[in-house]
Amino acid sequence: MYTLYSMHRGGNSYKARLALAMLDIPYHLVNIDILRGESRTPTFLALNPSGQVPLLEVGPQHYIAESNAILWFLADGGPLVPTDPVSRAQTLQWMFFEQHSLEPNIGSAYFWMVLVKGGRELHAYSLEDWTEKGYRALQVMDNHLKHHAYFGIDCFNIADIALYATAHLAGECEFDLSPFTNVRAWLKRVERQPGFVTVDWRPEQPVPQHDATVRA
Amino acid sequence: MYTLYSMHRGGNSYKARLALAMLDIPYHLVNIDILRGESRTPTFLALNPSGQVPLLEVGPQHYIAESNAILWFLADGGPLVPTDPVSRAQTLQWMFFEQHSLEPNIGSAYFWMVLVKGGRELHAYSLEDWTEKGYRALQVMDNHLKHHAYFGIDCFNIADIALYATAHLAGECEFDLSPFTNVRAWLKRVERQPGFVTVDWRPEQPVPQHDATVRA
Incomplete structure (x- = not known):
C-alpha cells in the first residue's frame, strides 16, 4: 500500500x-x-x-x-490519462500551466492569507502580484471552458484534478469568481465526479486521520 | 514537419x-x-x-x-524518457520542480534584468524574492547532484534538458554559482551531450533564422 x-x-x-x-x-x-x-x-x-x-x-x-x-x-494507464500522444501532451500542458501560472498565485494567496497568522501583512506587496496573475490564469481557464467541458479537452481527466485542487481555493482567499462563469460551472461539474472528496478549508477545524481511501 | x-x-x-x-x-x-x-x-x-x-x-x-x-x-518513446513508471514519474517530478521552483525565479530574473530595459528598477522588490528562491532551488539541485550525475537519476534525460535551459541562465543574471560546485560540473556535462546547441544570450546580438535542426 x-x-x-x-x-x-x-x-x-x-x-x-x-x-x-x-x-x-x-x-x-x-x-x-x-x-x-x-x-x-x-x-x-x-x-x-x-x-x-x-x-x-x-x-x-x-x-x-x-x-x-x-x-x-x-x-497513467487508466481512464484519467489519454492514450494518444498529442492528448497526453495537452494533458501535461494544463498540468504545467497549473504549477507555473495558477498554483504560485492562488496557492500562495491561500497559504499566506488564510493559514499563516500575520501572513497578509507580511506579504502585502506579493499579494497584489499574486492577485493580478491569479486572475489572469483564471481568465485563460475561463476562455478554454467556453468551448470545452473539461481540461481533458472533452472528458474529465487528471488535468481537471490538478486545476480543480488549486482553482477552487480562489474562493477561500477573496478572489471574486463571479465574472468567471465557465470556471464556476466547471468547478461544479468536477464536484459531481465519482469519488470526489472535499476538505473543510477553515484553519480552525480538526485534521482527520485516515488509513484508507476517504469518501466525502 | x-x-x-x-x-x-x-x-x-x-x-x-x-x-x-x-x-x-x-x-x-x-x-x-x-x-x-x-x-x-x-x-x-x-x-x-x-x-x-x-x-x-x-x-x-x-x-x-x-x-x-x-x-x-x-x-517519450525514445532514449531520453525512461520506461518504468517510477522513473517516469521522477523525471516528471524534476520537470515540475523546474517550472514551479526554478523558472519563475531564475527565468524571471533573467527576463527583467537582462532583456527588458528598466526592468531591474521596475521589479526591485520581486528581484529580492526571485534571488532568494532561485538560490534555494539551486541548492536543492546541488544536493541531488552530490549523489547522482544527472536528474534522470544516473543517466541524462529530458529532466536535465528542462533544468539546464533554466539553470544555466543564472550565470547570465548575476547569480553567483561558485558555491554550487555540483551544479557547475553538471552544466558542463550537459554541454558535452551529443547534439547540444547554445545561444548567444546577450540581447544586442542578431536573431538567427533556421528552418531545420540547428547545430552549435
Missing part, C-alpha cells in the same frame, strides 16, 4: 488525496503540518530533500514528490 | 530548441519577439490563448504549449 505524506489544508496535498480517492486507491496517510516545521525535520528531509509535501512512498526507499508527478504516476 | 514558435532569448523556448536538436528532429522555426508584443497579436492568440511561447504545431490545428509538455511529446 502506498504511503502519502500530506498537509491536510495544502492545495497540492489535497490534489494527491483527491486523485487517490477518485481512482479508488487505498493508502496510508501521514499528516505533516508544515506550519509546525514537520516538513523540515531531518527525518522528513531524508525522504524528500526539497522539504515539500505531498510525497508518495511507492516502495521501500522509493519516493515521488511534486503533486502532478504523483498524479501522473497514479493515473 | 513540426513548426516551433519560439522567442530566441527565452529560456523556455531555448529548452524546446535544445530538445529538438538533441533528438535530431528537423523543424520549421517561427521567431516570436514577445518584447514587441508578437505573442499577443490576434493571430498568435488564436493559436495559443495563453499568449505564451514556445508553442509547437504538431499537425493542422493541433498545438502543444508549455515547454515541458513539448519535451515530453518529443521525447
Whole structure:
C-alpha cells in the first residue's frame, strides 16, 4: 500500500488525496503540518530533500514528490490519462500551466492569507502580484471552458484534478469568481465526479486521520 | 514537419530548441519577439490563448504549449524518457520542480534584468524574492547532484534538458554559482551531450533564422 505524506489544508496535498480517492486507491496517510516545521525535520528531509509535501512512498526507499508527478504516476494507464500522444501532451500542458501560472498565485494567496497568522501583512506587496496573475490564469481557464467541458479537452481527466485542487481555493482567499462563469460551472461539474472528496478549508477545524481511501 | 514558435532569448523556448536538436528532429522555426508584443497579436492568440511561447504545431490545428509538455511529446518513446513508471514519474517530478521552483525565479530574473530595459528598477522588490528562491532551488539541485550525475537519476534525460535551459541562465543574471560546485560540473556535462546547441544570450546580438535542426 502506498504511503502519502500530506498537509491536510495544502492545495497540492489535497490534489494527491483527491486523485487517490477518485481512482479508488487505498493508502496510508501521514499528516505533516508544515506550519509546525514537520516538513523540515531531518527525518522528513531524508525522504524528500526539497522539504515539500505531498510525497508518495511507492516502495521501500522509493519516493515521488511534486503533486502532478504523483498524479501522473497514479493515473497513467487508466481512464484519467489519454492514450494518444498529442492528448497526453495537452494533458501535461494544463498540468504545467497549473504549477507555473495558477498554483504560485492562488496557492500562495491561500497559504499566506488564510493559514499563516500575520501572513497578509507580511506579504502585502506579493499579494497584489499574486492577485493580478491569479486572475489572469483564471481568465485563460475561463476562455478554454467556453468551448470545452473539461481540461481533458472533452472528458474529465487528471488535468481537471490538478486545476480543480488549486482553482477552487480562489474562493477561500477573496478572489471574486463571479465574472468567471465557465470556471464556476466547471468547478461544479468536477464536484459531481465519482469519488470526489472535499476538505473543510477553515484553519480552525480538526485534521482527520485516515488509513484508507476517504469518501466525502 | 513540426513548426516551433519560439522567442530566441527565452529560456523556455531555448529548452524546446535544445530538445529538438538533441533528438535530431528537423523543424520549421517561427521567431516570436514577445518584447514587441508578437505573442499577443490576434493571430498568435488564436493559436495559443495563453499568449505564451514556445508553442509547437504538431499537425493542422493541433498545438502543444508549455515547454515541458513539448519535451515530453518529443521525447517519450525514445532514449531520453525512461520506461518504468517510477522513473517516469521522477523525471516528471524534476520537470515540475523546474517550472514551479526554478523558472519563475531564475527565468524571471533573467527576463527583467537582462532583456527588458528598466526592468531591474521596475521589479526591485520581486528581484529580492526571485534571488532568494532561485538560490534555494539551486541548492536543492546541488544536493541531488552530490549523489547522482544527472536528474534522470544516473543517466541524462529530458529532466536535465528542462533544468539546464533554466539553470544555466543564472550565470547570465548575476547569480553567483561558485558555491554550487555540483551544479557547475553538471552544466558542463550537459554541454558535452551529443547534439547540444547554445545561444548567444546577450540581447544586442542578431536573431538567427533556421528552418531545420540547428547545430552549435
